[in-house]
Every structure is written in C-alpha cells, then in structure tokens.
Amino acid sequence: MSVRVRYAPSPTGSPHVGNLRTAVFDWLAARKYGGQFITRLEDTDRDPKRYKPEYIREIEESLIWLGITPDEWWVSGGPCGPYIQSERLHLYREAADALIARNMAYRCYCTEERLAEMRAQQQAAGTGTGYDRRCRWLTDTERLRLSEEGLPYTVRLAVPLEGTTGYTDLVFGDVTFDNRTVDDQVLLKSNGWPTYHLAVVVDDHHMGITHVIRGEDWMPSTPKQVLLYGALGWDQPVWVHIPLTLGSDRKKLSKRHGATQFVDFIRMGYLPEAMFNFMVLLGWAPGDDREVMTVAEILERFDLNGIGRNPAIFDYDKLRWMNGEHIRRCDHGRLAELCRPFLAEAGIIGDPPSEEENETLAALIPLMVERMHLLSDAPALMAPYFRDPEEPDAAGRRKWLTGSDARSRLTACVEAFSSDGSPLTAECAEETINRVAESLGIPRAPVIHTVRVAVTGTMVGPGLFEALAVLGRERVVRRLQRAQEWVVE
RNA sequence: GGCGCCAUCGUCUAGCGGUUAGGACGGCGGGUUUUCAGCCCGUUAGCCGGAGUUCGAGUCUCCGUGGCGCUACCA
Incomplete structure (x- = not known):
C-alpha cells in the first residue's frame, strides 16, 4: 500500500509543538509504509491580524531542523503542485x-x-x-x-x-x-x-x-x-x-503555557532527535519499556494503530530529562558543533572560534556531557575553561579560600605545579595534588576543593584532574597564583 | 446551551476477562565520589462513581460525574 500523507500548516501563527507533532506522525507514516510526506501551505486566511508571512519561514525551519523535510512541498515542488493554496x-x-x-x-x-x-x-x-x-x-x-x-x-x-x-x-x-x-x-x-x-x-x-x-x-x-x-x-x-497536546492546566497547548512555539525549543538548546522522541511519545508508546530511542528505532517500532486516544500533557521536566539522555548519546564532534553557537552568542568563544578555542571545546565535551541537559547549559558550564574567572564564588571562597591553611595549600600548589614543565595530563595533575597533600600531611580532598575554587572560581564542575588537564599547565599556574590574592583571613 | 471525544500513579503510559496492576519522568531515601552532574539501588503514588454481563472486570455494556474540544465568511 502506498500512502500519501500531508501536514497542512497555516501561516496564521508560529508553528507549535502540537502542530509539529502531527507532522512527525505524518512523516513516520510515510516512511514506515513507504509513501510520500507532503506539506501544503493553508494560507486562505489572509486577515492581516492573523496572516504573517514570516511564519512560513518558521514552518520551513522547524521541519528541516527536525529532520522531516517533506518529499513534496512549496520549497522543492512536486508532481501535485502548487503546494500553496492561494495559488x-x-x-x-x-x-x-x-x-x-x-x-x-x-x-x-x-x-x-x-x-x-x-x-x-x-x-x-x-x-x-x-x-x-x-x-x-x-x-x-x-x-x-x-x-x-x-x-x-x-x-x-x-x-x-x-x-x-x-x-x-x-x-x-x-x-x-x-x-x-x-x-x-x-x-x-x-x-x-x-x-x-x-x-x-x-x-x-x-x-x-x-x-x-x-x-x-x-x-x-x-x-x-x-x-x-x-x-x-x-x-x-x-x-x-x-489526541491533543495539553498544557499543565489541561487546556489545549498555547502561548499561555510558556514555550510552545517550536522555534523556541530550537533556541533553548533542545536536540532535534530529543524533540522527535519526546513528541512521538505523546500519544504513542512502543511495545516495550524502552523510551529513549533514535529516530531509526522509533521508525522500526512505529505503528499508526498504536496511537492512543487520550490527550497528553506536555511535561517539560521529562523533555529536559530526555534531552539530557540524547546529549549523552550524541557524537562528541557533533555536540561540540551544536554547542558552538550558544557559546559564541554568550561571548565565551569567538565567532568563528579560534583554533585553541576549538581544541578546548573538544576536550571539554566528554567532561560536560553528563552535566548538560540543554545546549544552552554550555555557556555557564564551560565559561571557566575559556576565561579566567573574575572572582571566586562567594560560598566557595568562604569555605576553601579562607585562613592560613588555605593559603599554605595554595602556595604549595603553585610551587608544585610550576616546578614541572611537562604538559599537564590528568594523571600528572592527580599525582601533583597527592604529593601536595602528602607533604602537608592532610587528606587530598581539601586540596582538591581549594584548587577547584582557585582555578575555576566555582565549587562545582567535572573531576578536577581532568579539568586541570583541559586548562593546561600554564593557565593552571597563572590562576593559582592569582587566587592567592583571593584568600581571606 | 448543542454536538463530539476522552477517563490507569502528580505527569507520559503498558494492560487488549484471571497480573503481587508493569515501565518512565518527577518527588523522597540510600550507595559510588573530589564538588556538581551522571550512574546504581530502594521508595512513593493509580484503575472517577454506580449498576449490569461473567465463575471472574482496569479490561465488555449502560447510566452518572468530570475533563477537554468544536460550535466564524480562522485554521
């Protein structure tokens, strides 16, 4: 059986997740049953209060971004055109x-x-x-x-x-x-x-x-x-x-429910495969318990007959979780690429980025992948690795950069890290920290915490040794020296 | 008001007459550790109500209730 399905958006509003979800089902049906996915512009409402040509761009962008580019539509034409009703x-x-x-x-x-x-x-x-x-x-x-x-x-x-x-x-x-x-x-x-x-x-x-x-x-x-x-x-x-997609108040999803316009999700740093995965689960469930799926896996299991009848509330928490799952499964090179615009926009890296910035970013990805839920988390998470912190986190300073003990830990670290000229690997960093702790006759934890705040300005982040390796010896020593001025009595 | 649709944990859902009602998100508790995150373990919570059919009903039927949707020279 050859199926032909269509998504028929109207340029009287920004396409929202509810709309695109039906497009996803259309696309799935076309691919699953071997047919064509058509998109047709329903622009017969020309009331200037509603009709806005810019929505056409958003419709196109959303479809392409999601990876469900139509087989036939106004952009590429087709045997049944035109695909715009006004024509x-x-x-x-x-x-x-x-x-x-x-x-x-x-x-x-x-x-x-x-x-x-x-x-x-x-x-x-x-x-x-x-x-x-x-x-x-x-x-x-x-x-x-x-x-x-x-x-x-x-x-x-x-x-x-x-x-x-x-x-x-x-x-x-x-x-x-x-x-x-x-x-x-x-x-x-x-x-x-x-x-x-x-x-x-x-x-x-x-x-x-x-x-x-x-x-x-x-x-x-x-x-x-x-x-x-x-x-x-x-x-x-x-x-x-x-079935419809509802907001948390159980009403048809609309602007009132926060972000519902599809392009907002793009800007907020969701992954296309996560959106796809999440939207299809709103109304359809695979036979088994595997919820995090690639598009290919969804396609394999998809069945139009499996669509449920009850409306689903759009759960932002679960979407966020699912996005994190997909980020963790994402190829690191691609993830770096996806993070780049977010970092550039925040002014953390150049646009285009320098070679050094690209290297740092590539080294950072494996450390950050499990702490990111959205691509837009990248700037806050990664900023300390591109720029020396202006000042330490207040709580961190109070806890780890206060008193003579902190000062001596720092002094010992400056000395230990600058006494060697070799490239700083994670193993080497760990060794150095261990040595400092030993020479001071204390457990290594306080040394680790002090160094973390001194070097990254924050109390949270990836494993310290890996973080230091990303920064490199030169920057580590520089920051440790500067942090000596941060110590309070 | 009329018409239509829907009804399992707070949320997404599995279930297709016989189950200790399963999974996931969230919440809570614990473990791992160098913080956060992640990961692992545990835990919390549900069949809207009432009749009927049946040996047996979350599952089938009817009624009620509730929710949602539509009710434009908008889509």
Missing part, C-alpha cells in the same frame, strides 16, 4: 460550482451583520448556534434577483436535513453525527477564497492523500468534509485523528 484558487471555485450545479451547495447572501445578529439571538435563547438556512430556501426568482443585483455572496454546503453522517477513524473508531446538528458551512467566502473545509477536501483529493492525520480538534468538522467527498463523488481518505 490553487481556481480549483476551489470549480468545486464550488460543481456543488451548486448538483444542489449540494447554494449561494448565501446573508450579511455578516445579519449572521452576527442571528447568532446573538440564538445564544440568548440558549438554542444551538448555526446558520438558519434562510438562503437555502430562496425561490428561483429571489435568487435571480439577488444575483442580478450583484450582491456579494458566500457558498454554503447544503447539509442533508435528516439522517446521519459518520466515518471510521483509525484511532477513535466509528464516529457518527446527526445531520441536524451539522451546520451549512461556508465553503467559499464572499471574496472568492475557500474556507478550510472546501480547500482541504479539494487539495487532499487532487494530491492523492490517502491518510488525513490531524489533531483531534478537527473531529467535529469531519462530517462536513465527509459530506463534501460524497457530494463531489470522491473517495474518502483514511481518517486519523490524534
């Missing part, structure tokens, strides 16, 4: 005309004012809202008169007055609606542009879409589209609604 307007008009000719749709001349008034009355009366179908029952002469007057009109779907409309959903099973509760939806706006309902059906049909994978919030409008497929004489796709 396909004639198709929707043709469909609308065909619908009118078959009495499956009709022209509606009601003004927005009348519609608003009608809705207000319905709400006041506490009855269900929906178009009252006034224009559906216009006589031919009335229709002719209105037409000759050249009044603007919309085209509405003529929903059957009785019976039911249903469909089978791959995730939710059979869903049925009483036609009396289905509205005579506007199909073509008065400006001649289609609404979502018409455009999506026309394009999905012409583009040969076999599976419509989209958010559960589309379920209530599906009967309108099912009706449209029938009226147009087309075969329905397989419907696959996936």
